[in-house]
Amino acid sequence: MLEDAAAELFLEQGYPATSIEQITQRAGVSRNTFFNYFGAKADLLWIDLDQSITALVTALGSPTSGEEGTRLEQLSALILAVAAEHPAARVPWAFSQAELMGTRTDLEASAPARLLALAEAIQAFVAPEEPEFIARTIGSVAVGAIAAGVAAWIAAGVRRERLETYVADALHPALTGFTDLAKGTR
Amino acid sequence: MLEDAAAELFLEQGYPATSIEQITQRAGVSRNTFFNYFGAKADLLWIDLDQSITALVTALGSPTSGEEGTRLEQLSALILAVAAEHPAARVPWAFSQAELMGTRTDLEASAPARLLALAEAIQAFVAPEEPEFIARTIGSVAVGAIAAGVAAWIAAGVRRERLETYVADALHPALTGFTDLAKGTR
Incomplete structure (x- = not known):
């Protein structure tokens, strides 16, 4: 391979x-x-992760009608469904072995395009129900939470739990305030 | 100049x-x-913003004792204080004129080091009072919110309000859920 x-x-x-x-x-x-x-060579740094990013962007771009809940509620469900499908057998070695492999510089260089694409897909998904500024902020904040969840999963070592556990634990508090905002409870 | x-x-x-x-x-x-x-030449892309990032990292690194509230509450106050000091007269032209100037590629390349430094400073600031995973997530999420606030400020055009308004509007909902988590109310 x-x-x-x-x-x-x-x-x-x-x-x-x-x-x-x-x-x-x-x-x-x-x-x-x-x-x-x-x-490109740098795509090797993002194996598995690129597939999940693409799967998530695709899912966000083709929302199924008749789903229950607000777009914001559906967003969490979609993200966690993709995280649950992420292959558990292989941790992205370009991240976990960054020091040994000397990948840090190229990971940093190749990250923004991916994170921006994800943030924009999330923004577009919630845009029909949120003010423009809030939709953009949700995109940016959700990507921050997903990144923290993935980083914790990578860092957790061989006894790590499933990826969706970390992503859920990061995403839930990050989006709570936006749910409150939409409900007008704060 | x-x-x-x-x-x-x-x-x-x-x-x-x-x-x-x-x-x-x-x-x-x-x-x-x-x-x-x-x-370096790329530092010109980050004029004013680099000063505010440095000011925030410095403030986070030397917390004054005797401050009221939790670290998480102090965090918002520190971020908004730095945003309030940010020069209002000049919008970062490398961002606002990215198409004309052809700066997008180099902005993306020079962003991660700055965002990571900020996320790590925020993580370290809340670390004494938060579980490690949550501290890391707060760093990542807060940077996402700050970036959304700054981006909205830049995009708002000549009738823009003050930077701290946008940063506050993004930061408040992003951190609400972490405050609830610390209080055990959710």
């Missing part, structure tokens, strides 16, 4: 020193095969 | 095509003078 070959090489010689050619050679596949799966 | 010379050049020919030499020449100062004020 490309991911396994990449992880090995990143551990052996570091992410910056590893080329796409070395990865495809180790995996025994062609350069074309690599680009069938990944758009 | 270096900032004015830089803003002119970025508008005329774009951020990527402008060199530090061109900026110092336009401003009539030496290269050494530039590096007395800025560590």
Whole structure:
């Protein structure tokens, strides 16, 4: 597998020193095969996570009619459903082994586009029911909570619980105030 | 002023095509003078904002004893005090003119280090009174709210209100649930 070959090489010689050619050679596949799966070397840093981000953006972009509750309530349910589907067997090694692999700089560089896409999808999802400024804030705050949940899951080590537990524990208090705001109870 | 010379050049020919030499020449100062004020060209994108981030990190790092309220309550007060001191006369042009200046890519690249530093300072500030996971989540969520407030302030145009208004409106609902959590009311 490309991911396994990449992880090995990143551990052996570091992410910056590893080329796409070395990865495809180790995996025994062609350069074309690599680009069938990944758009760039940095995409290897986001394996599994990118799939879940895409799944969440897709789910937010095609809300099913007839769902119960407000968009804000549906938002939590959608996020936790995607977190529940996230593969538990593999922790994103580019994060958990950032020091050994030398991935920190490239993780930071490749994070904003992903976080912004997620924040904008969340903003658009709640926009029909929230004032524009609040919808934008919910997007930004929810991404902050999701990131904290994912980071805690990664940091928790081999005895970690399921991802959705951490995401739920971060997301719930982060969104409580916005639910109150919508209900006019504060 | 270096900032004015830089803003002119970025508008005329774009951020990527402008060199530090061109900026110092336009401003009539030496290269050494530039590096007395800025560590890199990208620091020009964060004028004023960097000062406020530094002021907030400093304030969070040296809490005055005898303050009333929980750390979480003090946190909002500290953030809003720094927002109130933020210069109102100049909106960060690298953000407001991002399309014209071609600054978006470099803004994204230079944002994570700043947001992480702020999130970590907030986490450390509330850490004495909050569980570790919650302290980390508060850092991440508060930065999301601050970013939404600053973005709304920048986007609001010439009739914008004061920065602290937007930051307060974003921060208050984002932290409500954590206050409830600490009080055990939810």
